[in-house]
Amino acid sequence: MRFDVLTIFPGLIHGYLQEGIVGRALTRGLIEVHTWNPRDFSDSAYRRVDDRPFGGGPGMLMMAPPLLAAIAAARQANPGAPVIYLSPQGQRLQQRAVQDFAAAPGLILLAGRYEGIDERVLAAVDAEWSIGDYVLAGGELPALVLMEAVARQLPGLLGHADSAAEDSFAASGLLDCPHYTRPEVVAGEGVPEVLLSGDHGRIRRWRLQQSLGRTAERRPDLLERRGLRPDEQILLEEYRRQRGE
């Protein structure tokens, strides 16, 4: 999959992609990442990309012409790829949208800076997405968040093939259960004996019960949406009894 990122800080994008699974996906050719700097599309002497807002107000805005030209260049290089604008005004990114993006031929991501961009750029944008209800100095981190979440979904990217499919959100719609590894005792704390039992049916049951209990405690909204099978309802009730609720 090809990602094209429009940013005045290309180093932020390439820098992050040197490490980790996305870095490996790059070297393995599973993904391609190209950055386009609006400054290269500015027709002003000082490669100007920002200017003062009409109507006054603090800070600067990104001008439309350099961004529109950069978007056109990216569309030519990544045909069929939707242009996604990362902004606090966008739709909230959830795992379902990530899975949909993973099926796209490519993605063109527009990272805003300053106080935002000229509204007329949105005529060239296909969708506006937000990674959460908070404000960052630029759209580069949200672009990297989207890229990594999508890259994890690409077949062949993660070692144990089905792990992305096993992601708690994707598969079960539940929060993940607790995990343990060696050493067996940490600061006097041991490991739940069920995990040492070798009884895989019991282990699976315990993990589902933990996921259900944690989701009920921390994210009841997820359970609302998902609903519970009868057997899950029983596991959750047993969990609550054991927790003395």
Ligand SMILES: CN(C)c1ccccc1CNc1ccc(C(N)=O)cn1
């Ligand atoms: C500079 N700002 C305020 C801005 C204003 C408008 C658009 C983009 C930006 C860039 N900042 C972003 C981008 C995305 C998110 C998010 N929640 O996805 C948070 N911040």
